[in-house]
Amino acid sequence: MAKTTVITNLKEYESGRVVFMEGEDSSCMYEVQKGKVGIFTNYGTENEKMIAEIGRDRIFGEMGMVEGLPRSATAVSLSDYTVLAIITWETLSLYFKTRPSRVVQIMQQTSDRLRLTTRVNTELRASINKTIEKINDGCSRPEAASILKDAIVKMDEAFNENR
Numbered sequence: 001m002a003k004t005t006v007i008t009n010l011k012e013y014e015s016g017r018v019v020f021m022e023g024e025d026s027s028c029m030y031e032v033q034k035g036k037v038g039i040f041t042n043y044g045t046e047n048e049k050m051i052a053e054i055g056r057d058r059i060f061g062e063m064g065m066v067e068g069l070p071r072s073a074t075a076v077s078l079s080d081y082t083v084l085a086i087i088t089w090e091t092l093s094l095y096f097k098t099r100p101s102r103v104v105q106i107m108q109q110t111s112d113r114l115r116l117t118t119r120v121n122t123e124l125r126a127s128i129n130k131t132i133e134k135i136n137d138g139c140s141r142p143e144a145a146s147i148l149k150d151a152i153v154k155m156d157e158a159f160n161e162n163r
Contacts, residue, residue, distance in 0.1 A: 009086040013077035018043075019061075019084065022074045026064025028088045030075070032056050035082030043074035053078065059087070059106050120158045127151030 010033065013019060019030065019037060030037070032054055039052040039060060051073065054060045064071045065087075087095070095103050131147045 009091075011084050011086060013082040013084065015077055015080045015082070017077045017082075019075035019077060020071050022071050024071045026061065026067075026069065026071055028086050029059055029061040029065045029092075031059045031085040031087060033083040033085055035077065035079030037082060037084070038076050038078045040074045040076060043076065057105075059109055062106070062110055065089075116158060120155050123158070124151050124155055127154075 013035070020026075022041070022043065034056060037054045037060060038050045039054065040048055040050050042048050052060070054075075060075060061071070063069075092103075095106075127147060128151070131144050131151075134147065135144050
């Protein structure tokens with residue numbers, strides 16, 4: 001069931017329903033009005049990983065829309081009654097006119113995600129460099145593996161903070 005408001009098209013999703021798939025064309029972003037959406041890499045495979053959980057008043061799908069590139073992940077409804085506002089370039093221009101503070105919030109959310117990704121990348125690179133140094137100093141493979149495993153755990157914890 002879809003209903004239209006002045007600014008957005010609203011669409012309802014049942015739990016487990018795919019909003020978009022990794023690799024699909026991107027022509028819009030979404031704002032969660034009600035419920036939750038999971039963002040997954042490798043969705044539907046044994047390597048599936050939920051990288052974010054997006055709740056009310058949060059946006060997702062903006063990267064593909066802004067870049068004009070295919071979706072980099074899969075979005076799936078996590079709630080029985082998830083309501084999403086579909087934001088296209090046309091409706092985004094209406095946001096600028098009628099809800100400029102919401103545009104600022106969207107920019108802040110995008111900036112927060114970029115800042116988190118930069119922090120995680122920096123910490124992961126430091127762990128990898130530490131592991132290389134330890135290997136060069138003669139540490140064992142299990143010790144090197146442990147350092148890298150700890151880095152991955154820290155990375156997952158940082159991304160979980162973003163939920």
